[in-house]
Amino acid sequence: MMNIMQHFPIIAVMSLFLGAFLVEIFGRKNKIVRNMITMVFVAISFLCIIALIKPVFLDGEVISYWLGNWEPVNGYAIGIGYEVDALSLFFAILVVLTFTLSTIYSFRYMERDDHLGHYYTLFLMLSGGVLGLVLTGDIFNMYVMVEIMTFAAVALTAFRNYKKGALESAFKYLVIGSVGSGFTLTGICLVYMQCHTLNMAQLSSILANHLTPTTILALALIFIGFGVKSFMVPFHTPAADAYATAPSSISMVFSGMVNKAGVYGMIRLMFVVFMMMDKTTMQILLTAFGTITMFVGVTMALAQHDFKRLLAFHSISQIGYVLAACGLGTALGVSGGLFHAMNHTLFKGLLFLCAGAVYYATGTTNLDKLGGLSKRMPKTAVCFLIGAFSISGLPPFNGFASKWMIYQAAWGKGIETNNFFYVFVTIVAVVVSVMTLASFIKVTQAVFFGQPSEKCVNAKEVPLSMRIPMWIMSVLCILAGIFYNFVNANLLTPATNAVFNASNYIDRMMGAGYAEAAGVTAATVEPAKLSYWDPILWLILFVIILAAVCIVILTGKRTRGEVLVNKTEAVDGKYATFFGGEKSEHSHVSGSDLFWGFKKNWGGYFKFMQGMHSGDVNDYSLYTVIASAVIIIVIFIFIH
Secondary structure, three states, X not given: OHHHHOOHHHHHHHHHHHHHHHHHHXXXXXXXXXXXXXXXXXXXXXXXXXXXXXXXXXXXXXXXXXXXXXXXXXXXXXXXXXXXXXXXXXXXXHHHHHHHHHHHHHHHHOOOOOOHHHHHHHHHHHHHHHHHHHHEOEXXXXXXXXXXXXXXXXXXXXXOOOOOOHHHHHHHHHHHHHHHHXXXXXXXXXXXXXXXXXXXHHHHHHHOOOOOHHHHXXXXXXXXXXXXXXXXXXXXXXXXXXXXXXXXXXXXXXXXHHHHHHHHHHHHHHHHHOOOOOOHHHHHHHHHHHHHHHHHHHHHHHOOOEHHHHHHHHHHHHHHHHHXXXXXXXXXXXXXXXXXXXXXXXXXXXXXXXXXXXXXXXXXXXXXXXXXXXXXXXXXXXXXXXXXXXXXXXXXXXXXXXXXXXXXXXXXXXXXXXXXXXXXXXXXXXXXXXXXXXXXXXXXXXXXXXXXXXXXXXXXXXXXXXXXXXXHHHHHHHHHHHOHHHHHHHXXXXXXXXXXXXHHHHHHHHOOOHHHHOOOOOOOOOOOOOOOOOHHHHHHHHHHHHHHHHXXXXXXXHHOOOOEEOOOEEOOOOOOOOOOOOOOOOOOOOHHHOOHHHHXXXXXXXXXXXXXXOOOHHHHHHHHHHHHHHHHHHHHHHOO
């Protein structure tokens, strides 16, 4: 049985590429043929990955496959190998779940568009690229999959080229993505020059005891490359535009699996291949970038007027949680990061599908033109609320469980190491969660409550095939939050063990005893324990929420009676609670009124951020280069 299953990883990847080829040939004009080909090959890939759950997660196997049967010769890998351990499979499950649900959703959501043969070809290429990236055991093959993923994503971003900004967004994605790819390829070339192999298992055994200035530079370049792919600040700038202009079925894929490919690459290479995450410098560097990412993402979301663009910045913010947690370098931190990566796939995918449903029903995602949809789209409204509660970290939804695990991991590391930096990270993470909740309360009001706007008067519920993926993700958001112990025991613990135990990964590809001979010893990681009954953390959470409420109240008092309608007519104090900087036409809180007082009092910060998000790709490229230089310098100074 295992001999059959070792073929499943390559079948899962190649079926998607074969499906893309067949769709382009036979499905360009016939809708039924096109949809059948897409669904069949997506289903094959999905089933192949799901079939690996028992041997990998439950039985602890590591599955390997050598393309063309090119196995190692005299202890050296010369062929391309695919290797599936619990970490690979964890991300592969997220990938196949995302593109399977997106496929079902696309059949009706995309029916009004033209050239759908090209759409499904690119969609399958994107899916195959991401899945190949997380399953491959060859670092250059990983780069090839990154390139397939990037160029398919660029084309899908520009697919609705009649929309304002679509082509510009695609160009920004292409430029910044190419810069990231260039760093990654250069780093891989340096590694190959030093180690004369591209197999990640063998690289892990070599790099464990052979750190040179060249390999340190390669580490920095690869860190930057996958930081770009995960949309880590300041490499995040193309993400907001791409998520906003791409079809929602693709925005879901971007958020659910494309940025996870960057996260997976960082975890696999930093923890397993280079084994550098036991060093304080790397831990602080990744945690700091993650913390900045979560804060910048959520504050930028507060300034948005477009539903999807707001979700895009929240997606960036939530990836910050994942990076910060993994940067802690502890079992609890990595488990929390992986858990939040899974939960982010679920609740952010759900929210983008809800945004797509709103666009399908109304023709707009402009928050100023929406309102009152809960009466006309009640099923979509319920799904949106589940997603909003989940991303905001409210119990018993999944976002609370993973965020609480991250709080505990950061707080515990701060106390254990007597380092206030990690305590500060905990505080920022809680503040960002509170701001996320406040943001979605306002968005819910602007989109689903109040009086229906002109755009929403004739809106109706979306077709069943669009609602089914939303229902599935809603149920998963609830189940993952309630049965977090089951998730922890059966998914997170095996994946975390794979992160910290490189010896199994090495021996499965290179032969038993290879890791020990190279000085890589087996490690056993205690399962991460999640406790909801930490009185100190609860006290911190209460104090921060209380402080946030006080700030909101004070902000409201400062702006009350000062607000202008159409910049000329003063708002009566009686109504100042309900109106912001512009006159509301159909709801008490419209899109333009989102945190008007907050943005007024934080005017300096938002003016600075507006300047940073200039929309100029030259500026974005400059940020990437400057940040890359800083990362390289820091790593060279502090890593020995």
